[in-house]
Amino acid sequence: MSLDVEYTFDEFFRDETFVDDFTYRNSPAGIRRFPFPFDRDDYMYSVNMEPHVPGRKGSVFEKTFDVDEHYVSEMRDRARVLARDPLRCQSLPHMTLAGWDLLELIMESKAREYPQWFSLEKNGNRWRWINRPLGIDHTFTFLDETTLPYGPMEYITRQTQGDFTLQDEREGTLWVDAGMVTTQADWSLDFDIGMNFHEWHAPVPLAHEKGIFDRALKFLLKLQHGAPVRRFNWTMTVNPLLDTAPETYPEWGYMRTTLNQDNMGHMMHLRVELQALFRLPRSNAIAFSIRAYLGKFEELVTIPKWGRRLHRVVRDIHPDLAAYKGFLRNRDEMAKWLSKYDDGAPTSAGWWPED
């Protein structure tokens, strides 16, 4: 049994690449709905969590798991990464039930919120799942692994944009004991799997001292089923590489040395992670979705407010943060390019483009 996928592209789903010739780009509508993460002109860490409830129509907050114009191409890129390196998807033996919880959450959400693309029919534990953009029509038995071509987490996350990790809760902390990680900002699931909350966040500078992780953990341990939360994270990525893994750093690291004022606009991308956390009903685990959105500098500055604000954030960021996020060496050139789009005018509060 294998997962037979047919990648179908149309006027909505773009046929594009995240490697080699890098044909990825956002449509004008895609730029308008880009989740610009800065609600003010400067940036420092905060826990910044809010309830993951339906947001503005058309925005990336509207649905539980946003499906956008890059969906089919992103799933093709995930399959490419997994074919090269199966260690990007791992689940410790006690996490299978949490995988089923995740599969149920995603299938029910997508079938309810995107009926034109997904459907789920249940007859007891016999479920029929249809994923039209990927050409999948599959009947299986819920909670019976032998009826799926992969484990439940891998099966559903091969069909869902964004990375996922599953956290087991024990000893008063969370343990990252499973994950599908192919669109990551430079962290290794293979190395971190099995670590607790403070351990896997250990390399992050400044935030431990500020008590960010102690507060975040306290908050997450109280997370209730049916009341998910979300937050933003962000970094910078040269070229639209979804997969900036430490494993392949020797293949993409040099790209950071190729930037100049002429190519900055189309090569440098603001990489925004929309992170959402869900308590799962059977396993009591927490699912963490990390959805990466890539916006080219030249796309983002078409929104005047974002051009002004991005310039100010990049120019003024703490050097330790710029180093951790991997753009310290390019920061001055980035600020120089962005300064052309900052006339010094005041910006309105909040991240929406038109406010």
Added chain:
Amino acid sequence: MTKTDFPPSIRSRPVYGELAPRPGSFHLIVADGEGADAVAQLFARADDSKAMLAKSHILYTAGPNGTDLWDRIEALGAAQAQKAASIPTLLFRLARVLQDMQMGAQIYLTGTEGLIGQAERDIMALGFPHSDIQKEHRGSTVRRVQCVHCKGITENVRTDPFECSHCGLHLFVRDHYSRRLAAFQGVNIDAEDKGQIPPAVERFK
């Protein structure tokens, strides 16, 4: 000998205490190199060292710096004590001993990080929480490092950067540590600027 002073570091980097006798039906002690001193001190601290020795099994091997204090271990007179030729051969014996471990057993690990980490990994795989295992560092501070690129582990790393013994990339050594792998993380140092490799500095002795 006092316990090793490591500089303050990030939260994933292991920390070590001092071995202290705890009441137990059985005492499993794993040591290498200078760890023999910590084992001797452990029994010296026991209220009734004779009774504790009668319920103890010690597995020992020489340290990566060549220190071999087997005579001290042997002279303790534990119910069982074995000397292994290397850490890997010690771990084979450990696996067999762990099969018979019962509730109420105490576990003590001491010596270098490579030995402590690998023994802890094998013990945790059987369901013992790592917090119930006592650990005391002694002797060499050389590191066991996993190359994040090829996944190969290089033992006894002394310098930073160093050359991966599997794929040959030049790696810098992070303090980020995985208990599951019993290894620190090594990352390519010239991924961005190919061929620009700083001189190796002896950070671990």
